[in-house]
Structures are given as C-alpha cells and as structure tokens.
Amino acid sequence: MRWTRYFINTLREVPADADVISQKLMMRSGMIRKVAAGIYTYLPLGLRSIKKMEAIVREEMNRAGAVELLMPAIQPAELWIESGRWSFYGKELLRIKDRHERDFIFGPTHEEVITETVRDAISSYRQLPVNLYQIQTKFRDEVRPRFGLMRGREFIMKDAYSFHTSRESLDQTYDVMRGAYSRIFDRCSLDHVPVEADTGNIGGSASHEFMVLAQSGEDAVVACPSCHYGANVEKATSQFFREAQESIAQQQLREITTPGTQTIDDVGRFLGVPTSELVKTLVFRTENGTVMVLVRGDRQGNEVKIKNFLGTQTLELLPDSEFATAVGGPVGYCGPVGTKAGRVVADNSLKGMSNWTVGGNKVDTHTGNANPGRDFPEPEYGDFTAAEAGDPCVRCGTPLEIHRGIEVGHIFKLGTKYSKAMNCVYLDESSQRQPMIMGCYGLGIGRTVAAAIEQSHDNDGIIWPVPIAPFEVVVTVVGREENVGSAAEQIYAQLVDAGIDVLLDDRDERPGVKFKDADLIGFPFRIVIGSKSLANGNVEWSTRRDREKKLGEPAAVVSTVIEQVRAARSV
C-alpha cells in the first residue's frame, strides 16, 4: 500500500476529549475517530489492527474446538423476558422499538439468543458438548463511556458459549478456553494475568478475568508474587487479620464523648489510638431491609463481597436521611449496641477481638468496650473487606501486591442459570430431561488492542507488537532523486511479494514529518531509502522499539527485515 493512496490523517495536537494514552494515540495516529460518546469509527489503520486481532482470536478459538457463527445484533424483547433479564438489566440495555412498536434490544451479550438456538437444535446428550462463538458488535449504554475503545458503548467482542451434560465436561472446556485466552494474549505480547473474579450479574460458579497490567487500568487486581494466586480485589481474600488473637479480659461498657468525630480518622485522632483498633460501621439498604456491616477501622468495606454474602439483589449505602428511622443513630455515630438495624454482620478481622470501640448511636458519642454476645447479639462473620497490598496471601502467606489492570477477557462457568430459565434441555442416557450446563467466554477485541497500546508506547507514539500492527513495515522515501524512488519501489515490491504488510511512504513531505508520523503510528520496522546512504549502496533500517539505525545493502536489509517480521509474527 502506498501512503498517498491510503487514508491516514495524523493529528499533531491531542484531541481535547481524549483521556488515556491509548485513546490519544489512536486518535492522533488516525486509527479511530469519535462519532458520539463511546461510539467510534474504525479508520482504515485502526481497522487493520482490529482485523488482525480478530484473526488471532479466530485461530485460537478454532484450535480450541469452538465453532464460529454470527447472531443478530438486534434481539427481540421476548427472549430477554424469558430469561428474566428484560426487567433486571437496567438502563445499560439499549431498548428500541420497530415500526410496529414491538420491543427489541441492541444486544449487550448473547446468552439468550445462543440458548434459544441450542435449545432448538439439540435434544440428545449425543450431540453435546458444543462450543459456539461469534465476533460481534455489541452495545451497552454505559452511564459514562470513556477511555476510547477501552470503555466504549459500541464495541466489538468475541463471545463463546459452551453447552455440556456434566460439570466435568464444562470444566474441561473451561480449561481449554482458559489456555486459548492465554495463547491469544501471549501472541499479542501482552503482559497479562488471569485472576479469580466475581461472577456479577451473569451468575454462575466460577469465573476468571484476564487482566492486562497497565497503570491506566480500571480494575485493581491482587497478585501473589510467589504462588501465582491472582484475584480481582472484588474477589480476593487475604488473611490480614491477626490469627488466634489473645483474648483480653472484657471490660465494662462505657460511653465516650467524642465531639465532632464523624469519620473513623477523627475518632482515632481524638482518642489517640490507631484506626485498626476501632470498629467502623457501614449501613446499607437492601431489598430485605437495613444491614449494618462492621469492619476494622483501617479497612475498606467491599460492596461486592458484602452483597454476595447477603445474597441480595441490591445493595446501596443508606441515604443520610434514613439513618434516624432505620438505624436509630446519626450518621457517623452508628454502632451495633442497641441499633434498630435488622441484621448486623462483621468482618472476619473482628472475630475474637474484644472491647470494641463503636459508634454510640448518639451524636458526639462512641461506645467503648463493647463486646459481641454481651452488649449486642453475636454478629455473623464473613469476608467483607478489600484485600490490600502487603496482606499475606491466602494460599502461601507471602505479602500480596496490588496492580492496576485492564479486563480484556472474562470467562464464566454459568451452570444452568439460563438453560433452566429458558428450558434448554436434552435427554440423557436414561431418557431423562436435563438442563444443559453452560459456560461463557468473552473477550474484548477493541479493548485488547487499546490495552496493547497502553502497555507499549513512548513519548513519540505507539510501539506495536508485530502481530497486531496495522502494517509491519514502513518504507520511507527520503529525497526526490530518481534512483531513490526506484530503489524504494524495488524494496517495496520485494516486501509485498514476500507477503509482508508494508506501507510505502511516497508522500512529498520533509523527512522530519515522515519520521514523526512513522513513530506515531508505530510501524514495528522501518526501512529508510535516502540519497546519501544510497550513494554508498546502502539503505537504513531500524525497529520502532529501539530505533537503532543499521545500514546495509538493500538486498541484505530486505531479507533481514523479512526474516525478523516472520519471526515476530509467531511469538
């Protein structure tokens, strides 16, 4: 491809609404263009990377035994009513009506359609398992789209769904898919880590997220440097609390006046004790009433863990205005002693601790030496706090690390949630109807490409991993002399013949402009044909990563570059 006949518009200035590096670089290099909030055009350059990413995913899915199909982007409401998610999914689900006023949705995911498809096609255990995937444009009406392709509303996703007659069969496919995911991200040279994750609204028994480690990641992941335990902080458990705490003699309950101490830090400062020796009270509203959650003062409550423990559909912090009636204590001074809250639970870190300092359910008052079982009913204990860096690993005790990560893939063991709701059954060996056991496997195509940029760039632009670079090589013409042009054409033709994705920069531009553009777009290899070196029979080549210029005869440079591109394709 020749630059002058291609469609590239690079920007010298950073578009005002770009907020992460990958988005800035993709917009500046002319890969994407924003059309509306969270909605982008993939320009030719961007589309090439997307297509390469898709090709890698296809190869690995096929290798893993998955079979490709393509489901509609628009789905009828009936399917979602049947699964129960029509009323449950909320505003993120883009609902639309056709000319007959019939309800449809723009699919954010395809469990319903695939379940219906398999339900109709498969009736016997002999036909299972199956594993079907598609690469489809999806739409989720995110409240706040941002970060370009990393969190768009319209986005391209690979999603796969597997159907089984047994847990063992599901486990097997799950492991194969997990391996396929690792291969995919390895092939893109992405520094990634699979972590245990919460299953969220999708439901199911087990789940892993594939996180690409990057500063700008929206998720925090906990990783153990020695035993490879990894988990989303929403899921991660640690054992930070003191084990077998020595039991200290229970002392007499007392009221402490603590004026103007609404936060736990205030209380600690006022009393002159570390916050780890205080008890923090969080109050939530759920569909089953008010719940009081007690955690150690220096710890953050984790709503996902709390919600999972309580088994409720909704969980939100109680509005200040409802404290008086629902809890019986003012904001900032709530505590378990004599509370009106229906249910009180406490974090494991408080188990065995005596003489708690808690809110006194009265303005400017705390209660000291409160003891569960004596001064208030013994609470239920559970894991309600987020793991923190330095906490001992739950498996091996090594201090945990916390990293930022971009969720590029998420796989679930769904179980029978959808097959039961939608009557997706088969007949087993004894002619019994059984719900199929399902797994589902998502992978964000655009997000993965963006993640690659987040992880691999410098001040001048993108540094593409070869497998997803829009072009592998740029041939830069420097100088107008006849022989320079013809030498470049020759080299270009040789690379094309060798099946290399090469762009010939044949623009009538100054060298500086061409070099800046090449760095910005991030071609992994660059060959420069300039009049000076050509006079000595040489051309120059370099990689984007180190930009070290090397001279050589044209034929030798061409064969070296071809060799290196081929080697880099199959990392």
Place this chain on the structure above:
RNA sequence: CGGGGCAUAGCUCAGCCUGGUAGAGCGCACGGUUCGGGACCGUGAGGUCGGAGGUUCAAGUCCUCUUGCCCCGACCA
C-alpha cells in the same frame, strides 16, 4: 443518577466579566526558498459562534430553556 465544566474554522484555543466590523496557532490551497527528525516567507480559502426563545437601536458576549460533550463520584460480564 448526584456535583462541576465546556460548546467559536478540519484540530487546539482566545474573544464573553465591561454588548458595537469574527480572531490566533496548527492543518488546507497557491507561489517561492528549503529538504535526514513535525522548515521559512508571501497570498488565500474556510465560521448558521451547538439549538430555540427573550432583553436591547445592536447579542459570540446578558437572561431563560434545550441538546451534545467532558471531568469527579455512584454504577458496571
């Protein structure tokens, strides 16, 4: 959904407080000088100032409403 901000040329922005001829840089076109890391000089094209209504002799500027976009938070396969 709460709080805040922005909307003027293809892009980045000034002008608004204090109403009176629509601006700059980049990009683009043309001419010239340049030509190995985003050159320089000259000329030029390009704008319903997001939209609607109002105040006024006069509105990019003041007021009201509205739409879009961005940020913080909450939310989130």
